[in-house]
Amino acid sequence: MPELPEVEVTRRALADALVGCAVEGAQVRTAALRYPLPRDLAPRLRGAHLAGIARRGKYLLFDFGDDRRLLAHLGMSGRLRLVPPGTPPQKHDHVDIDFGPWRLRYTDPRRFGALLWVDGPPEAHPLLAPLGLEPLGTGFDAVAMGLTLRGRRSAIKPAIMDARRVVGIGNIYACEALHRAGIAPSWPAGELDAARIAALVDAIRATLNEAIAAGGSTLRDYAQPDGTLGRFALRHRVYDRAGAPCPVCGTAIAHFRQLGRSTYYCPRCQR
């Protein structure tokens, strides 16, 4: 499900509803997702006020003060929803955290997601420390992108999906941003000239910002915390559009498998 735009839309909605609210209780019903789930949520969180929610790449960091931070990742099928207190859990509803007006519910059929306590400074956490450029952050520009791509022999699409270089870009937005930049997915990452790197940086930022403004991309199970569906999938230029016309030139969108992932591109616009 979720790439950076979906995670950011989730973050904003949860922050609007929950920051400042106190935790009244919590239930953990499942032993493990990708990692074992914390079993002491209720005793550690009861009475704590949510101070803020930060995002790093596709991770969300819930700050409950007093060095109590929860790190969440939605994997492929994870969702964080706001439901009315007392809403009974259904299949795949693994964790609830009860705030006064809302119950925050973590649902994840495939269980590739994660929920972990972070001890110590978040930037030193083993899952966060290796992460690369934040594409909506101030340090994301053509110079930084050029440095991280320099000498890369891999193709550009897997390079921008590699969280050690740039965070938050998954399969959908990699395809979309490369189309917007006019770059073929198989082009060697280290052989882009400065102008094309600058175009790629602009395309990534613009694509992610437009997707956030549209509430993310709903393909199957993603929805915003209040259930609203994301509208960006309607605006996908290439993703999941094999054979359909390129919105720029009308050429049929091509599809191939690149490192195990479905890749969509316009053979005419992208070189």
Place this chain on the structure above:
DNA sequence: CTGGTCACCTGGAAGC
């Protein structure tokens, strides 16, 4: 460092 494969897990869609 590379690409390639597989694994984690469930469910939906497509094919027969």
Place this chain on the structure above:
DNA sequence: TGCTTCCAGGTGACCA
């Protein structure tokens, strides 16, 4: 209708 196969928004381990 029912069974089988393939595919999916992520990540990381392993191998040649």
